[in-house]
Amino acid sequence: MDFLIFKAPMLMVQASLDGILLGILFALIAYGMALQWGVMNIINIAQGDLVILGGYIAYTIYLWGIHPAWGVIISPIIMFFVGWGLYKLVINKVVDRDLFISILATFGIAIVFQQLMNFIFGADVVVAQSEYGTTMLFDNSVTLPNSKIFSAFISVLYAVALVIYMKKSRLGRAIRATAQNARAAKILGVDTEKVYAATFGINAALCGIAGALISITLTLHPYVGLPYTVRSFMIVIVAGLGNLPAVAVSGMGLGLFEEFADYILGTEFRIGAVFLLLVLILVYRRFKLSKKREYLK
């Protein structure tokens, strides 16, 4: 336990800002997960690995001499097709099945992706340089890397664009209709197969954007996908499916929680604290549900 943070108000500001900026990025990944969970009832364990793959795409264009920020446009385009292909190859076979089967299938995908990335990009940890500099506040006592501000901004931009797209476009409406009742949508002429493929593609594209942002703010490695999966799972559990504002708030909440856990409990408990919170929330939810007496025991 370390209470340094309460003695230095600037640390508090720093932690809060770091947490919120990071949380917005998590929220973007979680939004993709919530979307395809809601529509297809699939928990995607490979979510984090899709993120990392998106990051490697941005890193590759960086190696070609293009600024890695272009990754936030190129990476989602490529990742959309990766997601689409993945759906056609694997996911369409598990989409109507038991949740457990889908977890198993996506777990398999996660392993294959990790090994492929290791094979193609090597096991070295890599970073892409944005050279965006730093914003200094309060006489240099609070510093915010501009790359983090950029990543939060891009995340918000894409999230808003997606919400509008889901509301206004034909495909968006079809996706929402399928999420509400797949059978009814099918009867009314919605090609649910296509909707599923598009949903998975959109999810992968969101992961691509997040990955590109991670390549310039954090580090990339073929095996660091899992923490992103866990975080987005957690955010979705807290926020519920199909509730975007809640996803955003719970994303930022998680970011803040992580930062403060890091300061107070120590860095080693950072990820552990997330897991602990997940357990507490699940227990609380069950407790609430059992009070309502609405479900079959």
Added chain:
Amino acid sequence: MNKIAKLFVTFISAITLALVSFTSSFAKVEGEYIVLGSAISLTGKYSSNGVHTQNGYNMAVDRINKMGGVEVQGKKYKFEIIYYDDESNPKRAAQLAERLIKQDGVHYMLGPYSSGLTKAIAPVTEKYKIPMVEANGASRSLFTKGYKYLFAVLSPANQYLEVAIDLAVEKNGGKGVKIAQAFEQDAFSQDVRLGILDAAKRTGSEIIIDDKLPKELNDMAATLAKVKAVKPDVLVVSGHTKGALTAIRQISEMKVDVPMLAMTHCDAAKLSKQHGKKSEFALCASQWHKNLSYKDKFFGSGKKYAKDFQKEFGYDPPYQSAESSAALLVFKDAFERANSFDRDAVRDALVDTEMQTFYGNIKFGPGGQNVAKPMILFQVRCKGDDCENRVVAPTKWASDKFYHPIPKWSERS
């Protein structure tokens, strides 16, 4: 297929299998070859360092074989290595070690990459009394278990950054310093940490931040914000390549000013290449550097080794390759002194090793660690965007003066 045919096939396969294992169980020395075995990480998370290790081994095998091989009882032998891919997985490594020993009949082993995997293999080689010369397991715990067949050509992990603390104290006029440290929670980094704790005690220094980084970590903003607030004299970070890259990225972004920054794994992380000027002034612990003045008759000097290695594999050798090559030199020397292929004779010869290689002096302590070679520190220095690692400590080999304190970020262009 009817039952009899099936039985027949089973019988034939059983015979074949038996024959294969029978013939190979005498494989320790086949004809003119001395067969060594090694489980090595060719895939998985250690694959890049695994390949560096393998390249180091292969380079030395080629060189020794070309220069006449190993002379035992008047006959010349050549080295040959059987490799298996351990997938960076300790369990798999231990299985493969068993397989090398029991099925392939290997009687002499070379180490895998990383402390974790060496730890997994050591009990196996110990059980079968197989001498193992390893070059990539530095964790102190390897040398405190009383292993009798384990020999490491490298300095133990706790020595990695001790020199850095001494250097900081020296710069502080002999008075103790304030240390902030962040270490990953793995065997290696925790041993580096123990070394720092010892050094702090010895020099009367105070540790004001002592963070432990989780394995999945790629964000140490919180640690660095604390460092900014408490202003230590030295910041020590060890978390393999990920730790080094994350630290430099965030120190430069958060403009953390510390007079001295000491790390491990800088060259494995290609720090100066990936981060360029931002990594300038970082002090890095290293087992070896090509500019050191050690010599041997196989590779000549470190510089010569680096040149030959570059020619053969197309990149500058990291210390992981150099130390792996040195392991073969140690084996050759031991075989010749033992003048026998008896495992215990070879083991006894290894105990008495005292030699110089291009990589450094080698003499094994009671635990099997190399006690004759100090760690070195280099500092990243840049001209424009072109950065290189220059040796600054110990003074005997220093090509450059240690730059201290690190200029503040506001003063750096």
